[in-house]
Amino acid sequence: MKKKIFKAGVIGLGVGMHHVKALKNHPNCIVKKVYDFNKSKKLNFKKNFPNIEFAKNENEIFQDKEINIVSLASYDNFHYDQILKCIKNKKNIIVEKPICLNQKQLSSINNLLKKTNLKITSNMVLRTTGLFREIKKKISNKKIISVEADYLWGRSFKLYQWRSKLKEYSIIHGCAIHVIDLILWLLNKKPISVYTKGNNIGINTKKFKKHSYVIILLKYNNNLIVKITANASSMYPHFHELKIFSKNSTITHNLQGSYEIKGNKKIKKLSSKYPDKKNRLNLIHSFVDNLKNRYTKSIVDKKDIMNSMSISLAAEKSLKMGKEIKIKYEN
Ligand SMILES: NC(=O)c1ccc[n+]([C@@H]2O[C@H](COP(=O)([O-])OP(=O)(O)OC[C@H]3O[C@@H](n4cnc5c(N)ncnc54)[C@H](O)[C@@H]3O)[C@@H](O)[C@H]2O)c1
Incomplete structure (x- = not known):
């Protein structure tokens, strides 16, 4: 053939x-x-x-x-x-x-x-990271009670290139959206509303006239709250921190390591890769595979893109209006 x-x-x-x-x-x-x-x-x-x-x-x-x-x-x-x-x-x-x-x-x-x-896809690379895939499996049957996720950009020099010149540039759409997508994928649930606060008092931000730090609170219809931050102006390496609390365990991922905590004494180190640069190619490969054979799933499809973008836009609107915003999803 x-x-x-x-x-x-x-x-x-x-x-x-x-x-x-x-x-x-x-x-x-x-x-x-x-x-x-x-x-x-x-x-x-x-x-x-x-x-x-x-x-x-x-x-x-x-x-x-x-x-x-x-x-x-x-x-x-x-x-x-x-x-x-x-x-x-x-x-x-x-x-x-x-x-x-x-x-x-x-x-x-x-x-x-x-x-x-x-078909359409977008480069939401965190979904391809071995460690986050391991975490997704671990939490699939758990009742999640809270989540905290931080996009620590660690590359404040990037604020001064085209990003500072672009009127519509937003660190919510530029940075936080990666973590928004990660949370959508990990929890497999859509939040109903969002509240955002932000400022621009971090390091190296004089010439950047927009928010360089934001806190986004996502609210779900079962009362779950997820806290996301995007931080483009602090002294920290590029990193994606995560804490996921469920009824009988907690997962933490930070510079000190990645662990699953079950009770005070049972701490298990998670060993899958983070960062996982080699696996990033899989996202585009899965898109081509899906074009070749529609039964092969693309890692990120149109619905995923519409959902993360809808949340990101609502988060930006909340930042501008200073109030909680109901998220309007595309269908
Ligand atoms: N998914 C990710 O992890 C990730 C990482 C970095 C950047 N991005 C996104 O990728 C895009 C580019 O960012 P970057 O970091 O590569 O910027 P960059 O400045 O490093 O590179 C962008 C390149 O595109 C060229 N370019 C821009 N607009 C063009 C146009 N209309 N026609 C032809 N050339 C054009 C520029 O000359 C430049 O060489 C942005 O939308 C950014 O948000 C995504």
Whole structure:
């Protein structure tokens, strides 16, 4: 039987280089074209990947009839328009988070995709981490009583690149969304409302005119409360801390290690990998596998993206309005 080959295009070559690598490594996929509007990225790419075409502009990728997957790793403000171009030109979509910047855009993407057979995924890499997969199994039958999760960015220099110039940039959509997605996936439950507070008094934040620290409280209909923070301005390494309390055990993951605590004396060290960079490629691989065979599940699908984005948008609205906001989910 003839092997099905997908041809991909990638736009934006920062984290997009990981997309190139993942797509190139998939046995059913080749990267046909890439594009980045930065000239030095172009020179560097051409030197390292002489067999991949460097497009003259993004439209050359959208309009290429042979390309059936487009990966969008451009700045946040470009994602929405580029998704629309993908839909118009019948391309399956890999898009970096956040996939868009407001509720109207989210509904429009959802409604347009419903009219097609196109698939979409987004790079919610924490789902691929061995340690978080182990934790998901451990808590699957447990009654969870509270959760605390922190996105410690540890890369405050990133605030001064394009992120500080972008009017709509939000660390909720840029950072907290990873943990929002992680919690949705771990608990397999959707919160009903959200309350957010934030400030900008951390280190290195003078030129960053937005919130660099936020606390988000998610409320569930069984009274569960989940606390999430995104911290872009403190002296700390890049890390995702987690505490999950259930009736008869607690899971903790912090710089000192990852443990399951059952009673005061029974402490078990969790041994799965964190961080787990190699496994990150699995997210894009699972998307291509799903295109090849619809019975193979994509690690992140449209419903997952719509849910995490709906919570992230409600959290941002709460921060602006200073009150608890009911989350409006797309269906
Ligand atoms: N999933 C993750 O873990 C993760 C990690 C980092 C960044 N991101 C997301 O990826 C996106 C890019 O962030 P980054 O950290 O790679 O930034 P970056 O500045 O490191 O790289 C972005 C690259 O894209 C290019 N670019 C931007 N917009 C473009 C456009 N419209 N057309 C062509 N080229 C364009 C820039 O020239 C730059 O080379 C953002 O949306 C960000 O939120 C996701």
